[in-house]
Amino acid sequence: MNDTTPRTAVRMTRQRAAVAGALGDTDEFCSAQQLHERLRTRGDAVGLATVYRTLQTMADSGDVDVLRGEDGENLYRRCERSEHHHHLVCRVCGRAVEIDGPSVEAWAASVGAAHGFADIDHTVELWGTCVQCRR
Amino acid sequence: MNDTTPRTAVRMTRQRAAVAGALGDTDEFCSAQQLHERLRTRGDAVGLATVYRTLQTMADSGDVDVLRGEDGENLYRRCERSEHHHHLVCRVCGRAVEIDGPSVEAWAASVGAAHGFADIDHTVELWGTCVQCRR
DNA sequence: AGTCGTGATGAGAACGGTTGTCAACTCGAC
DNA sequence: GTCGAGTTGACAACCGTTCTCATCACGACT
Ligand SMILES: [Zn+2]
Ligand SMILES: [Zn+2]
Ligand SMILES: [Zn+2]
Ligand SMILES: [Zn+2]
Secondary structure, eight states, X not given: OOOOSOSSOOOOOHHXXXXXXXXXXXXXXXXXXXXXXXXXXXXXXOOHHHHHHHHHHHHHTTSSEEEEXXXXXXXXXXXXXXXXXXXXXXXXXXXXXXXXXXXXXXXXHHHHHHTTOEEEEEEEEEEEEOTTTOO | OOOOSOSSOOOOOHHHHHHHHHHHTOSBOEEHHHHHHHHHHHSOOOOHHHHHHHHHHHHHTTSXXXXXXXXXXXXXXXXXXXXXXXXXXXXXXXXXXXXXXTTHHHHHHHHHHHTTOEEEEEEEEEEEEOTTTOO
């Protein structure tokens, strides 16, 4: 009864390969609509809904990082490391650097506990303007 | 020429007083729509657009703190201190504690500079579940 | 290679929070 | 009281995202 064979297979399709490829081409955070447009001009078009679904799936499985841009839209990026980390993001072009808040994790947990809060989660992101986007 | 008389007067209206009053009644972060509903049931109704505009104005002038909830909607709160600070927020009821990341400010600036980023801004928020909302 | 079941796709509608529009209104200075 | 500029509110428009559902196509098994 403990069947280990995947009951829900995840299929590899042209669309998913295309989205993954587009994400792999850049180290910038970009939105679903940006990716959709990029794929369209590139030649292998993918439906917008599919882009959203694919990104959501990849985010759920940890294949991409998601963060909410300052204007409210979700931005996606395939990061180098898979462990928990934070980002320093250019608010103009989306270029990002992976950083780790040294003591942030422990600090968040202790502050939360000190005030009787449980299931502490934290958001730590840095925004700036990178050298290329200056001037 | 250095005219100090306010050329653009900010008027006190029934609506603005109502919004400010509703915000002063609670220490929880709440959305524009929540406030709009609260005002309606309370008796002094205010148009939804006006609630949005008033909150935006108060946020711009620093009278209220804004933060984006995990579901994407803006949440507002009249905080005790006016200096820069961060929050530990209950993701269920919105109740919040004002906290200050001790070294966060300096850390953010140094990390940004180290990577050639300028105009560094940072987002540091803690989410959890408060004692009242547990169980 | 052929079959088949189920996951995947895409065009378009729907959704939810927020902002824009504009004629009517009202605060407050005079 | 007068008057003008700031303010209001009902409603439409916006925009990113999700839902719907008929059609398509992986891929496991012959
Ligand atoms: Zn990352
Ligand atoms: Zn940049
Ligand atoms: Zn605050
Ligand atoms: Zn709570």
